[in-house]
Amino acid sequence: MAVRTANIVAARAVADAIRTSLGPKGMDKMIQTGKGETIITNDGNTMLKDMSVIHPAAKMLVDLANAQDIEAGDGTTSVVVIAGSLLGAAERLLGKGEERSYQLKIPLLIMKIVGLHPTVIAEAFQHAATKAVEILHSMSVPIQLTDRATLLKAATTSLSSKIVSQEPKLAPMAVDSVLRVIDPKTAENVDLKNIRMLKRLGGTIDDSEMIDGLVLNQQVLKSGGGPTRMEKARIGLIQFQLSPPKPDMENSIVVNDYRQMDKILKEERTYLLNMVKKIKKAKCNVLLIQKSILRDAVNDLSLHFLAKLNILAVKDIERDEVEFICKSTGCKPIADVDSFTEDKLGSADLIEEDNALGGRLTKITGVKPISTPSSSSSSGSGTTSAPAKTISLVVRGANPLILDEAERSLHDAHCVIRCLVKKKALLAGGGAPEIEVSHQLNVLSRTLTGTEAICFKAFGDALEIVPNTLAENAGLNPIKVVTELRHRHAQGETNAGVSIRSGGVRTDIREENVLQPLLVSTSAIELATETVRHILRIDDIALTR
Numbered sequence: 001m002a003v004r005t006a007n008i009v010a011a012r013a014v015a016d017a018i019r020t021s022l023g024p025k026g027m028d029k030m031i032q033t034g035k036g037e038t039i040i041t042n043d044g045n046t047m048l049k050d051m052s053v054i055h056p057a058a059k060m061l062v063d064l065a066n067a068q069d070i071e072a073g074d075g076t077t078s079v080v081v082i083a084g085s086l087l088g089a090a091e092r093l094l095g096k097g098e099e100r101s102y103q104l105k106i107p108l109l110i111m112k113i114v115g116l117h118p119t120v121i122a123e124a125f126q127h128a129a130t131k132a133v134e135i136l137h138s139m140s141v142p143i144q145l146t147d148r149a150t151l152l153k154a155a156t157t158s159l160s161s162k163i164v165s166q167e168p169k170l171a172p173m174a175v176d177s178v179l180r181v182i183d184p185k186t187a188e189n190v191d192l193k194n195i196r197m198l199k200r201l202g203g204t205i206d207d208s209e210m211i212d213g214l215v216l217n218q219q220v221l222k223s224g225g226g227p228t229r230m231e232k233a234r235i236g237l238i239q240f241q242l243s244p245p246k247p248d249m250e251n252s253i254v255v256n257d258y259r260q261m262d263k264i265l266k267e268e269r270t271y272l273l274n275m276v277k278k279i280k281k282a283k284c285n286v287l288l289i290q291k292s293i294l295r296d297a298v299n300d301l302s303l304h305f306l307a308k309l310n311i312l313a314v315k316d317i318e319r320d321e322v323e324f325i326c327k328s329t330g331c332k333p334i335a336d337v338d339s340f341t342e343d344k345l346g347s348a349d350l351i352e353e354d355n356a357l358g359g360r361l362t363k364i365t366g367v368k369p370i371s372t373p374s375s376s377s378s379s380g381s382g383t384t385s386a387p388a389k390t391i392s393l394v395v396r397g398a399n400p401l402i403l404d405e406a407e408r409s410l411h412d413a414h415c416v417i418r419c420l421v422k423k424k425a426l427l428a429g430g431g432a433p434e435i436e437v438s439h440q441l442n443v444l445s446r447t448l449t450g451t452e453a454i455c456f457k458a459f460g461d462a463l464e465i466v467p468n469t470l471a472e473n474a475g476l477n478p479i480k481v482v483t484e485l486r487h488r489h490a491q492g493e494t495n496a497g498v499s500i501r502s503g504g505v506r507t508d509i510r511e512e513n514v515l516q517p518l519l520v521s522t523s524a525i526e527l528a529t530e531t532v533r534h535i536l537r538i539d540d541i542a543l544t545r
């Protein structure tokens, strides 16, 4: 019993710590990591991930936020706050202490509970959660992915709670980039890996740009005098180096006459020339070279040859960029010069250096997906050989803290749109769904009997934490707001929610464009309930050596 109580207290402490961050008027947290880095964030998952939580039950809430992040991407603060509130309800139901015993205010039966069994609570909560999800489904309104304006509202709502909420450019960028990589008519899922975000320090967030194509952080090599711009590019991505091989071990060659030296130099020349010629023969005119720690990517001589044969070169391509580059340009990585053939090249209309985006970047535009014979494109698996549509975003920001947060916020907005692609339905925001579920569970509990009735009511009441916290964080009187909301929902105003703008309750919060995906809310309730059930069922902690 003591262990269970301790677990609940520890987990609730975590939930309380991030409660102040919920909603558009929520506070941000500054976190100093063990490595001495500073992070400023409003994202629930990021906060919890970087806090050093030690208690194992409290860690379950950290994992919960992470699970929500994977499942829905947004709602990571809400899920933890809901779990904390459900744990509070469970604690009361467990009858911890006589003085805190739960009094059920149902006119028919007034009973004093002196403690329910944890598994009874866990099971009843599960049923209540299933019911809650049903209620959310019935409240939601279907949307079309072609309806860009509505998608924009959902993205704006998600961004409204972030530091970057005042930036008008981010929401359209998030929506357009997702719409660009999917087919809005048939898409069932979005692979967010097809959207590449490049962070560039300097400028303001408003200078951020969406580029239809590929942007590389690396610059074009100019020292050999080669081209810096190439139209009708045929792109080859190589994983070998254009420099003379180094011996495996440290051994030295003694050369003692000029003829021998000449011979060595000549060998090197022909070796490099042959490689570059082979590359040219395959009709490649843009060469991307993967970074290697063993050898130099190019040397002066090979650069000279490349320039002579009019091949543009970019070096230091990172290993983890290779997949994205291949996806966007349709090229295949080439490990060895002998296998350098034309079919492995990708193509683009133009590759050039761009100075406009804060520092030099290489921009590849006009990438056309190459039609491969087996173009049975299917979403999700990601194993198709046909190049997927990809897009690059260059995010600008005045300092690294803002830049990182802008990236995280943009990721949240992407996830919101992804949720809408997966499940094409929207809910009103501002605590309206939670209050409605609470109201309906309350009504339902009156038709039930016994412990289930009590648990359903407790579950519903616990969900009121969301509008309560939204109001509290916005400086409103939470009791007043929640009471009014309850009243409104009892009158059948399903979409009444906390209005931050007008500082009170609004009959239809959707008029303020506060909309959130159904998937975010349902997954928050499901995941929170699951974690609470797990915590309730633990009655002991054992240590092993």
Ligand SMILES: Nc1ncnc2c1ncn2[C@@H]1O[C@H](COP(=O)(O)OP(=O)(O)OP(=O)(O)O)[C@@H](O)[C@H]1O
Pocket (backbone or CB within 6 Å): 021, 022, 023, 024, 026, 042, 043, 044, 045, 073, 074, 075, 076, 077, 078, 079, 157, 158, 160, 161, 412, 428, 429, 430, 431, 466, 470, 498, 499, 500, 501, 512, 514, 516
């Ligand atoms: N303009 C608004 N007016 C009222 N409520 C809003 C508004 N914008 C957002 N909300 C509400 O704020 C809540 C979301 O807050 P927030 O984005 O801070 O947390 P989260 O989405 O749970 O977690 P995170 O974004 O950190 O992953 C939702 O309940 C949403 O309905």
Ligand SMILES: [Mg+2]
Pocket (backbone or CB within 6 Å): 074, 075, 076, 158, 159, 161, 412
């Ligand atoms: Mg959010």
